Amino acid sequence: MGGFRPIGLHWGRRTIGMVLLTTAVLLTGCVKPYLDPGTVEVPRSEFKQTEQPKAAHLVFEFQTKGAPNARATKFLLDQVTQEIKGSGLFASVDAAGSPDVAMLQVTLNNIPVDGENDAFAKGFGTGLTFGLIGSSVSDGYICTVSYLAPGSGTPIVKTAHHAIHTTVGNHSAPPGAIPVADSAEAVRAMTRQILSHALDDLSKDPQF
Numbered sequence: 001m002g003g004f005r006p007i008g009l010h011w012g013r014r015t016i017g018m019v020l021l022t023t024a025v026l027l028t029g030c031v032k033p034y035l036d037p038g039t040v041e042v043p044r045s046e047f048k049q050t051e052q053p054k055a056a057h058l059v060f061e062f063q064t065k066g067a068p069n070a071r072a073t074k075f076l077l078d079q080v081t082q083e084i085k086g087s088g089l090f091a092s093v094d095a096a097g098s099p100d101v102a103m104l105q106v107t108l109n110n111i112p113v114d115g116e117n118d119a120f121a122k123g124f125g126t127g128l129t130f131g132l133i134g135s136s137v138s139d140g141y142i143c144t145v146s147y148l149a150p151g152s153g154t155p156i157v158k159t160a161h162h163a164i165h166t167t168v169g170n171h172s173a174p175p176g177a178i179p180v181a182d183s184a185e186a187v188r189a190m191t192r193q194i195l196s197h198a199l200d201d202l203s204k205d206p207q208f
Helices: 070-086 183-203
Strands: 004-006 025-027 031-035 054-064 090-094 102-112 136-148 156-168
Touching (some): 054 070, 090 102
Parallel strands (some): 054 090
Antiparallel strands (some): 004 025, 102 136
16 A cells, blocks of 8 residues: 555654554545444534624634644634624634733644543544544644633633544544545534534533
8 A cells, every 4th residue: 555655634654553643644545434333513503692792812823732832823724704794693703912902822732642541532423433543533722712801811711522533444434424535624524523513512602
């Protein structure tokens, strides 16, 4: 099947046994990404809309195992911005902030899911298959949305979990996993779905 070669997003390096999809490294003709079925998109119609939405200053960062990933942040920034603008939860969403504007921080952290004893593993969707080695790997994602209203000292924090599974060669897909065309589509779809859950939870918080 040939060796590994990086294509697509070029976010990093991929190794057998611990693979971060954000590196988007493909084994030519043999890699198949899948979305975990435990996290599906929440329709915007289900968000609880406020009577007087406020403007927000958006700060977005993609992380790899807790460390800033500038290339991935740039790749997803516009999508995240448009998703938040389209949510209807804010009067406006801008990159510039001021004391009179709410602070909205969104972090998407990509962490490897190593096995059933991994501290993070139990937080991911019902379709997650543990103990994947060799020709099948999984990446976990944690989305954290922090909203701080003007004049408030305590932010509202919501989190959501997701996972992307990748099979190599003829390895079977995890049960119920949803196939996608390529790694870039998988990351974009995962981002849309995981963010919808965090925003939905935020919209329903009585303090929002």
